[in-house]
Amino acid sequence: MHVIVIYVLAVSGLLALVSLLPPLAARLRVPYTVLLAAVGVALGLAIQTFAGQGGTGPFHDFLNSLAEMDISSEVLIYVFLPVLLFETALAVDVRRLFDDVWPILLMAVVAVFVCTFAVGYALNLFTSMGLIACLLLGAIVATTDPAAVVSIFRDLGAPRRLTMLVEGESLLNDAAAIALFTLLLGMLTRNAHGGATEAAMEFLRDFAGGVATGYVCGRVVCMIVEPVRDQPMAEITLTVALAYLSYVLAEHYVGASGVVAVVTAALVVGSVGRTRISPATWGALEHVWKQLGFWANSLIFLMTALLVPRLLGGIGWSDVGLVLVVVGAATVARALVLFGLLPLLSGAGLAQRVSHAYKTVMLWGGLRGAVSLTLALAVTENGRVPDRVQGFVAVLVTGFVFYTLFINGTTLRAVINLLGLNKLSPVEHAMRNRALTLSLAGVRERVEGLAHRYEVDEQAVGSIVSQYSDRLDAIVRERSTEAPLNNEDRVTIGLVILVNREEELYYEHFREGILSRGVAELLNRRTGRLLDAVKTQGRAGYRAFEEPFISFTPWMRVASLLHRRLGIHAPLARRLAFRFEILLGVRTVQRELLEFINDKVGQVLGTDVACELEGILTVRLAMVEQALAALKLQYPDYALILQSRYVSRAALRLEEADYRALFAESIISQEILSDLQRDLDDRRRALDALPKLDLRLDLMDLVGRVPLFEGLEGDRLRGIATLLKPRLVLPGETIVRRGERGDAMFFIASGAVEVLVPGLDEPVQLGTGEVFGEMALLTRQRRNADVRAMGYCQLLVLDVRDFHRLVKKDASLRAHLQSVAEARRNPPPKPAEAVQEVATPLADPPAVVEAPAAESVQARG
Numbered sequence: 031m032h033v034i035v036i037y038v039l040a041v042s043g044l045l046a047l048v049s050l051l052p053p054l055a056a057r058l059r060v061p062y063t064v065l066l067a068a069v070g071v072a073l074g075l076a077i078q079t080f081a082g083q084g085g086t087g088p089f090h091d092f093l094n095s096l097a098e099m100d101i102s103s104e105v106l107i108y109v110f111l112p113v114l115l116f117e118t119a120l121a122v123d124v125r126r127l128f129d130d131v132w133p134i135l136l137m138a139v140v141a142v143f144v145c146t147f148a149v150g151y152a153l154n155l156f157t158s159m160g161l162i163a164c165l166l167l168g169a170i171v172a173t174t175d176p177a178a179v180v181s182i183f184r185d186l187g188a189p190r191r192l193t194m195l196v197e198g199e200s201l202l203n204d205a206a207a208i209a210l211f212t213l214l215l216g217m218l219t220r221n222a223h224g225g226a227t228e229a230a231m232e233f234l235r236d237f238a239g240g241v242a243t244g245y246v247c248g249r250v251v252c253m254i255v256e257p258v259r260d261q262p263m264a265e266i267t268l269t270v271a272l273a274y275l276s277y278v279l280a281e282h283y284v285g286a287s288g289v290v291a292v293v294t295a296a297l298v299v300g301s302v303g304r305t306r307i308s309p310a311t312w313g314a315l316e317h318v319w320k321q322l323g324f325w326a327n328s329l330i331f332l333m334t335a336l337l338v339p340r341l342l343g344g345i346g347w348s349d350v351g352l353v354l355v356v357v358g359a360a361t362v363a364r365a366l367v368l369f370g371l372l373p374l375l376s377g378a379g380l381a382q383r384v385s386h387a388y389k390t391v392m393l394w395g396g397l398r399g400a401v402s403l404t405l406a407l408a409v410t411e412n413g414r415v416p417d418r419v420q421g422f423v424a425v426l427v428t429g430f431v432f433y434t435l436f437i438n439g440t441t442l443r444a445v446i447n448l449l450g451l452n453k454l455s456p457v458e459h460a461m462r463n464r465a466l467t468l469s470l471a472g473v474r475e476r477v478e479g480l481a482h483r484y485e486v487d488e489q490a491v492g493s494i495v496s497q498y499s500d501r502l503d504a505i506v507r508e509r510s511t512e513a514p515l516n517n518e519d520r521v522t523i524g525l526v527i528l529v530n531r532e533e534e535l536y537y538e539h540f541r542e543g544i545l546s547r548g549v550a551e552l553l554n555r556r557t558g559r560l561l562d563a564v565k566t567q568g569r570a571g572y573r574a575f576e577e578p579f580i581s582f583t584p585w586m587r588v589a590s591l592l593h594r595r596l597g598i599h600a601p602l603a604r605r606l607a608f609r610f611e612i613l614l615g616v617r618t619v620q621r622e623l624l625e626f627i628n629d630k631v632g633q634v635l636g637t638d639v640a641c642e643l644e645g646i647l648t649v650r651l652a653m654v655e656q657a658l659a660a661l662k663l664q665y666p667d668y669a670l671i672l673q674s675r676y677v678s679r680a681a682l683r684l685e686e687a688d689y690r691a692l693f694a695e696s697i698i699s700q701e702i703l704s705d706l707q708r709d710l711d712d713r714r715r716a717l718d719a720l721p722k723l724d725l726r727l728d729l730m731d732l733v734g735r736v737p738l739f740e741g742l743e744g745d746r747l748r749g750i751a752t753l754l755k756p757r758l759v760l761p762g763e764t765i766v767r768r769g770e771r772g773d774a775m776f777f778i779a780s781g782a783v784e785v786l787v788p789g790l791d792e793p794v795q796l797g798t799g800e801v802f803g804e805m806a807l808l809t810r811q812r813r814n815a816d817v818r819a820m821g822y823c824q825l826l827v828l829d830v831r832d833f834h835r836l837v838k839k840d841a842s843l844r845a846h847l848q849s850v851a852e853a854r855r856n857p858p859p860k861p862a863e864a865v866q867e868v869a870t871p872l873a874d875p876p877a878v879v880e881a882p883a884a885e886s887v888q889a890r891g
Contacts, residue, residue, distance in 0.1 A: 035095075036095045036098050036099055037095075037099060039091060039092060039095040040092070040095040040096050040099045041329070043092045043095070043096075044096075044328070044329060044332055044333075045325065045328075045329075047069070047332075048066070048324075048325075048328035048329070048332065051065055051066065051069065051328070059443075060440060061439050061440070061442070061443075063327070063331060063397075063399065063435065063439065064435050064436065064439045064440055066327075066328060066331040066332060066335070067331055067335050067399075067432065067435050067436075068335075068436075069332065069335070070331060070332040070333070070334070070335020070336050070338070071335050071338050071339065071432075073093075073096065073332065073335070073336055074335060074336040074337065074338055074339040074340070075339050076093060077093050077096055077097045077336065077339075078339050078340070080093050096336060101333050101334075101336065101337065102407070102411060103404050103405070103407040103408035103411055104408075106330055106333060106334065106400070106404045106407070107404060108274075108277070108278075110326045110329060110330040110400075111277075111289070111292075111326075111330070111401070111404075112273040112274050112276075112277040112288070112292050113270075113273055113322050113323065113325075113326040114323060114326040114327055114330060115201065115204075115273075115289060115292045115293055115296070116269075116272075116273035116292050116293075116295070116296045116319070116323075117296075117319045117320065117322055117323025117326070118197065118200075118201060118296075118323065119201055119292070119293045119296035119297050119300065120296045120299060120300045120316075120319055121300070121316075122194075122197060122198070122201070122296075122297065122300060123194070124297050124300060124301040125558045125561075125562075126190075126191075126194050127194060127198050127297070129194075129382070129562070130191070130194060130195055130198065130381060130382070131198075132375050132380045132381045133195060133372060133375060133381045133384060134195060134198035134199055134202065135202070136367065136371060136372060136375060137195070137198075137199040137203065137367065137368075137372075137392070138198070138199045138201075138202035138203035138205075138206065139202075139203070139206050139233070139237075140367060140371065141172070141199075141203070141363070141364060141367040142169075142172045142173060142203050142206040142207050142210065143172075143206065143210070144363045144364075144366060144367055145168060145171070145172035145359075145360055145363040145364060146165060146168040146169045146172045146207075146210055147165065147168065148168070148359045148360070148362060148363035148366075149164070149167065149168030149171060149172070149356055149359045149360055149363070150164040150165035150166075150167070150168035151164070152355055152356075152358070152359035153167065153168070153352065153355060153356065153359070153426075156351075156352060156355050157352065157422075159418075159419070159422055162214060162217050162218050163218060163419045163422065163423070165210075165214050166211065166214040166215060166218055166409070166419075166423065167356070167422070167423050167426055167427060168359075169207055169210040169211040169214055170207070170211060170402050170405045170406055170409075170423065170427050171356060171360060171398055171402055171426075171427060171430050171431075172203070172206075172207045172210070172360075173200075173203045173204050173206075173207035173208075173398070173401055173402065174196075174199060174200045174203060174396050174397060174398065175200060175397060175398050175399030175400055175401045175402060183196050183197070183395065189388075189451055191388070192388050192391060192392070192451065195384070195388070195392060196392060196395060199392075201293050202290065202293065204287075204289040204290075204401060205233070205236055205237050205240060205287040205289050205290040206233050206237070207401075207405075208236075208287065208289060208405070209232050209233040209236045209237075209287065210233070211405055212232075213232055215409070215412070215415075218415060218419070219412065219414040219415060235285075235286065236285075236286050236287040236290070237286075237287060237290055238286070239280065239284050239285065239286025239287065239291075240280050240284075240286040240287035240288065240289065240290025240291040240293075240294065241290055241291075241294050242284075242286075243276060243279055243280040243284050243286055243291040243294075244276050244280070244290060244291035244292060244293065244294025244295040244296075244297075244298070245294050245295070245298055247272055247275060247276040247279065247291065247295045248272065248276070248294065248295035248296075248297075248298025248299055249298060251268050251269065251271075251272045251295075251299065252298065252299065252302055252303065252306040254268060255268055255306055255307055256306065259307075259308045260308045260310070260311070261308075261311075262308070262310065262311040262314055262315075265307050265308065265311045265315065266311065266314065266315050266318050269299060269303075269315060269319070270322070272295050272299070273292055273295070273296070276288070276291040276292050276294075276295040277289075277291060277292050279291070280292075302551060303315075304537060304540075305537075305540060305547045305550045305551045305554075306547065309537075309540065309541035310541075330400040330404075331399065331400050334399075334400045334403040334404060334407070335403075337403070337407060338403075338428055338432070342424075342425060342428055342429070345425050345429070349425045349426065349429065350429070352426055353425075353426055353429035353430055353433065356426055356429075356430045357430060357433055360396075360430070361393070364392075364393055364396050365393055368389040368392055368393055369386075369389060372384055372389065387449040387450070387451055388451075390445070390449060391442070391445060391446060391449065391451060394438055394441075394442060394445050395438065395442055395445075396434070396438070397434045397435060397438055397439055398430060398431045398434045398435075399431060399434075399435065402427055402430075402431050403427065403428065403431055405427075406423050406424050406427035406428065407424075409423045409424070410423070410424050463505050463508060464634045464635070465634055466501075466505050467502065467505050467506065468630075468633050468634055470498055470501055470502045470505065471502060473498060474495055474498040474499060474502065477491065477494060477495055477498065478491070478495060517638070517639065517642075518568060518569075520635045520636065520639045521568065521569055521639055521642055521643065522564065522568040522569065523635065524627075524631055524635050524639050524640075524642075524643045525564045525568070525569060525572050525643065525646070526561065526564055526565065527631055528623055528626070528627070528631070528643065528647070529557060529560050529561045529564055529572075530561065531623065531626055532557055532560075532619055532623060533554055533557045533558070533561075535619045535622055535623070536550050536553045536554050536557065536615065536619060537550065537554070539615060539618070539619070542683055543679060543680075543682065543683040543686075544615070544618075544676075544679065544680055544683065545611065545615050546611060548608065549608065549611045549612055549615055552612065553612065553615060553616065559575070560572065560575045563575050569646065572646060573646070573649075576649065576650045576653060577653065580612070580613065580616065580653060580654055580657050581761075583605075585601075585605060586605045586609060586822075587822070588601070589601035589602040589604070589605040590602055590605075590822050603668075606661070606665060606668060606672070607672055607675075609661065610658075610661060610669065610672045610673075610676075611672075611676065613654055613657050613658045613661065614658070614676060616654050617651065617654045617655065617658065620647055620650060620651045620654060621651070623647055624644060624647055624648075624651075627640050627643050627644055627647070628640065628644075631643065656820065657820075657821070659782070659795060659820070660781075660782040660795075660820035660821045661782075661821070662782075662797070663781075663782030663795055663796065663797025663798065663820070664780055664781045664782045664797055664798055664820075664821060664823075665780070665798065666797060666798060675717055678713075678717055679714070679717055682710055682713060682714055682717070685710060686707070686710055689703055689706045689707070689710075690703070730744065730747050730748060730751055733747050733750050733751050733754075733777075734747050736801050736804055739846075741846070742843070742846060746840065746842070746843050746846075749836055749840070749843075750828070750833070750836065753828055753829070753832045753833060753836065754777065754826040754827065754828055755826065755827045755828075755829070756779070756824060756825070756826060756827075757824075757825045757826075757827050758822070758823070758824055758825075759781070759819040759822075759823045759825060760819065760822065761819055761820065761821050761822060762818065762819060763818070763819045764816055764817070764818050764819075765783065765817045765818065765819060765823075765825070766802070766803060766813050766815075766816060766817035767813065767816055768786075768788070768813050768814060768815050768816050769812055769813065770812065770813050771811070771812055771813075772803060772805065772811050772812070772813055772830070773829065773830050773831075774803060774827050774828060774829050774830060775801060775802070775803040775804040775805075775827075775828045776801060776802055776803050776817075776825045776826070776827055776828075777801050777825065777826040777827075777828070778796060778797060778798055778799065778800050778801065778802075778823060778824075778825060779798070779824040779825060779826050780798050780823065780824045781797075781798065781819065781820070781821055781822060781823025781824055781825070782795060782796065782797045782798070782819075782820040782821055782823065783795070783796050783802070783817050783818060783819055783820060783823060784796075784817070784818055784820055785802065785815050785816075785817050786815055786816040786817070786818065787814070787815045788814070788815065793818075795820070802817055803817075808847065
């Protein structure tokens with residue numbers, strides 16, 4: 031049979047077989063990985079029994095093809111391992127991974143070294159095998175297998191944090207184990223010499239190099255994917271290439287851990303991919319990788335299990351005893367790390383406490399699998415390893431792996447049940463009942479409506495409705511016996527729900543094309559930090575994060591400085607567009623969350639908690655509204671342009687949705703849709719170009735707009751303009767305080783301020799091009815209100831002393847001001863809504879003009 035035919039028949043036959051195993055595993059209530067291993071061993075026995083005996087037919091040809099297929103360790107490592115690791119890491123929540131990074135690193139690094147030396151020295155006591163060979167075996171069995179561990183824990187529905195701890199360990203500990211394995215194998219074959227120091231340095235080099243390689247590869251792919259955006263096949267293909275390239279580059283060109291490189295690259299794509307890869311593709315990408323992971327997991331287990339009968343061909347009772355020694359040493363080593371070292375991390379404040387129940391499950395769930403078998407296979411393929419050592423490693427590793435799978439793996443569900451980890455906490459149980467109450471009532475109503483719509487006989491639908499009514503009554507009775515949740519717990523639960531919903535809404539707006547990629551990424555990073563604050567501090571954490579959530583970033587400050595000092599407009603224009611979109615997106619989502627509270631959260635947590643949550647959100651929404659108002663005041667013309675671009679992008683999204691709906695209804699053809707799509711793409715690219723920001727204010731025009739200087743000639747306006755001195759004020763800084771003596775007037779070159787006038791419900795807001803405090807030039811009166819910066823403000827200050835020196839030299843200017851002061855002695859009636867000036871006249875005006883009347887003087891703006 032031709033080699034290609036052999037591989038096609040073998041692989042396709044295995045795939046057909048594994049397609050039947052998931053439902054069988056569910057029916058037998060055994061982990062899928064355990065069933066895979068059992069089927070693989072059975073196939074291996076069948077190959078040894080029937081292959082090559084001259085039979086005919088597809089079954090014999092299939093067995094013969096499996097027998098003739100060259101299953102080497104390199105094939106398993108390079109073909110299947112990158113896909114398996116990438117798929118597992120892609121599904122990991124990076125934020126939650128970093129929540130427990132220290133316990134994960136402890137189990138992924140320290141536990142590997144402890145297990146290696148514990149197993150190695152234990153075997154050395156009971157055998158005549160050399161210490162290096164025993165340590166080599168210890169390194170092989172020290173790594174928990176991601177294919178075995180992750181699939182079993184997901185199948186069992188273990189608690190989320192427990193699953194994350196075990197997943198993180200199984201993904202990262204391969205680096206330490208393979209680094210030790212490589213070092214010890216080299217020492218065994220006399221290619222290397224060294225000790226613990228060399229092993230530690232090699233591990234650090236492999237681990238750090240793998241992280242760097244994977245991170246760079248992941249970021250490069252995230253940049254490359256931009257030009258092929260909205261091309262699903264190209265985008266998904268890039269991620270498949272990334273899995274293999276990161277592994278090969280790290281292993282053969284960087285000299286680092288390919289395992290760590292693949293995991294790091296997958297974590298990078300998983301953390302930023304939802305905004306880099308087109309929204310329509312991301313869901314398909316997840317499904318494709320789940321399929322690839324299923325194939326890789328199934329084939330690597332079956333192919334390694336096929337070799338088990340051959341590896342265990344010469345096993346004896348003494349080998350069984352040594353397998354038990356390995357089991358005992360590995361278990362004691364793992365228990366020492368879990369129950370001895372892990373609590374030290376919690377005591378040092380480096381990690382949250384891990385319960386004894388979690389540690390017990392992690393101890394029992396340290397399963398080994400295809401990775402350990404593959405490393406053992408690599409030893410048996412190495413001609414420089416003595417035959418005695420090859421048999422020693424092959425038998426003990428295989429025996430230990432199958433002990434963990436068939437003993438630990440099959441009883442893990444019972445251990446989880448025994449420890450009560452399959453049960454909900456009191457808070458979770460109360461939330462479950464509240465959610466069920468809401469859901470069952472809604473389903474009952476919809477069933478009744480559906481029956482009415484389709485004119486189903488009441489007798490036919492009555493029994494179904496009564497079933498839902500009975501379930502609802504039972505839940506209501508159960509809720510009446512529950513210990514009530516205290517108010518603070520319910521508020522914290524509500525805030526966690528809101529923050530999670532907020533993150534999803536940002537992604538929804540990104541998928542709809544309303545939010546740009548950069549804004550969506552920033553908002554979701556901030557939402558992640560907000561969620562952490564809520565989980566640790568409750569409502570206090572949420573409130574502490576309200577202002578930083580919309581505060582000015584350092585980049586905004588740098589861009590503003592470049593604009594003010596050097597006249598460089600482009601960075602500020604980009605940051606303003608970015609900030610405007612952030613504020614608009616946050617405001618939109620906050621309003622949607624208010625509706626979400628009324629529609630959903632209030633029904634689950636109660637109206638009292640809903641009111642509290644609504645109050646907390648209202649405060650945050652008010653801060654966002656104030657920041658938006660300040661932005662519009664500071665850059666009024668540019669804000670209009672940005673709003674127009676925002677609405678135009680939304681209009682393009684609506685257009686595209688309509689075109690696709692027309693195509694789906696067969697009203698337009700694919701050719702017409704493609705032509706319309708090209709037009710949309712052209713207009714979308716035009717919108718992506720930022721409009722120019724031009725804030726060059728004409729100082730002459732700025733001064734001339736002040737009523738105090740209205741009608742002055744150009745030379746006199748120019749003389750006043752030369753006296754203006756720049757001053758930068760920070761957000762929230764008080765510029766003028768009530769009760770101070772007026773000694774200057776202020777021109778707002780850029781920025782926005784609010785005038786806090788006593789007696790007014792809302793502060794008066796002034797923006798770019800407006801002035802305040804001009805009456806200080808007529809009389810050094812005390813201010814009658816505070817003036818506070820709403821953001822970064824560039825002010826131009828006209829000092830009273832400088833102005834008076836100019837007035838003394840210019841008789842015409844002095845006469846003009848005299849006439850202005852005279853006119854203000856008897857001002858015409860003002861509208862009721864007019865705003866008072868921020869100065870109250872005193873009886874001690876400067877000599878250049880007469881004192882105005884003692885009544886309040888109206889200000890501009």
